[in-house]
Amino acid sequence: MLFDSRITNSNLLGHRKLNTKHIGHFSTTIFGILLALVVLFGINSFVIINPGQAGVISILGKAKDAALLEGIHLKPPFITVTDVYDLTVQKFEIPAESSTKDLQNLTARFTINFRIDPMKVVEIRRKKGSLANIVSKIIGTQTQEAFKIAAARRTVEEVITKRSELKEDFDTALGDRLDKYGIIVLDTSVVDLTFSPEFARAVEEKQIAEQRAQRAVYIAREAEQEAQAEINRAKGKAEAERLLAETLKAQGGQLVLQEEAIEAWKTGGAKMPNVLVMGENSQGSIPFIFN
Template sequence: MDRNLVNAGALLLALVLVVVAANPLTIVGPGTRGVLLNFGKVQDTILDEGLHLRIPVVQEIVPFSVRVQKTDILAQVGSKDLQEVKLDVAINWHADPSRVNEIFQRVGDETQVVSRILNPAVGEVVKAAAAKKNAEEILTKRPELKAEIDDNLDERLAGFGIVLDSVSLLDVDFTREFAAAIEQKQIAEQEAQRAGYVAQKALREAEAEVNRARGRAESQKLLQETLTPEVLKNKVIEAWDGKFPLVYGGGALPFLDAKLLGLPEKVLSPQP
């Protein structure tokens, strides 16, 4: 009887050890989903975060990240005017949580997604978008280029279960010769703008001088039209201080000249 109990206890202990060694419990961590495999075949069931029980040997749970990931890609492209351009593109992306089993089955894990899907897709989309613009337009119209890359890449990746969160053009690099040509053009444009400003300033000053001269001429004309002999006579009378001008003739006594006062022509003699 005791021997049977010992054998039963040993068997139970061995079974426990086998179960522990087989590890039937699996934890799907935060930011991941579990891809369930039965004898290596991908199942439709996707496991959420948490603790899950699996059948040892028969089932396997592969964790797959659904967090946002950043990938930098350097694309060497040709512009519409056949200039060589290097674009440093950064994309933020994540796997669609509802399609991780499909992604794993068609592509593989996250590393294989980058090498097999992201790198080729970004390269092709960037080349197609850059080929529509001249090299200078790639530099001056970066928002338009980014928007086109964003739209086309989003559509391209959606077919593989990849969600595109954002696209950034970190750097645009040209050949040394083309960069020097752009710099010279910018300098020439700045000098032309400066010359145009000087010319506009001179033109405004000339117009102001013409307006001032026209104003002076009109003022003189108006003055001539308003200063009639009668007006001048009145101004003389208004300015008279009450003293009669004396004119000395050949005699001993002075006499008044009425013409100087604008009075009727008669001789006024001062009172003795």
């Protein structure tokens, strides 16, 4: 009996230790679960908005009226969704097609630099949602409409020769249309502008013809100026001959004849004669060569 009593007491002590160990494990598990719930609750109770961002909180699917700007913001846990929008400059390349005033087809690609107005983020969230929707449903559609407006005001030739004016009209139309959606257009550029190859050749040939016509006008003016110069030279020569005749008549022609004789010797390549025979009272008169 003494032996049995010892065995029984030993078994009871083992059971007590086992129960104490189980209770310790259970308490640790409960503490871990509670700690995880506290951490999860804390994480879902606030949201961090970084610089250059804006957030919109939706509680049970309904967006709150005020946008969240940079900083830490509290929110109801587990029942809210936060949409964060990038407010920095975004850049997208968007295709567009249109017809000109003379019904020529045009295709183009535009690079659009824009940013979202932080004061209209909630409205954008309610109407269009994500940035992908903004680009495809708003910016893409309005780019197409703005290009139609700009292209329809001019012929295809004017589109080519007045490309800067086309871009100016496009920028104005696009800016006005996107502003009401809370999208601020910062800059646009025409990446590519194409039309039919046949029309391209026709325009090139016309430009070449115009250049040739301008060249012909220049040559005609140049010929006219040359003819006028010839007339002026002829008038100058006639005036010189008239003055020469008057000089010969007034002075007997002695000085002029002497000058012409000397000039003839120079231009003819002959040397001045060493022997000259002068007449009586011939001082200042033309010399005669003794042959």
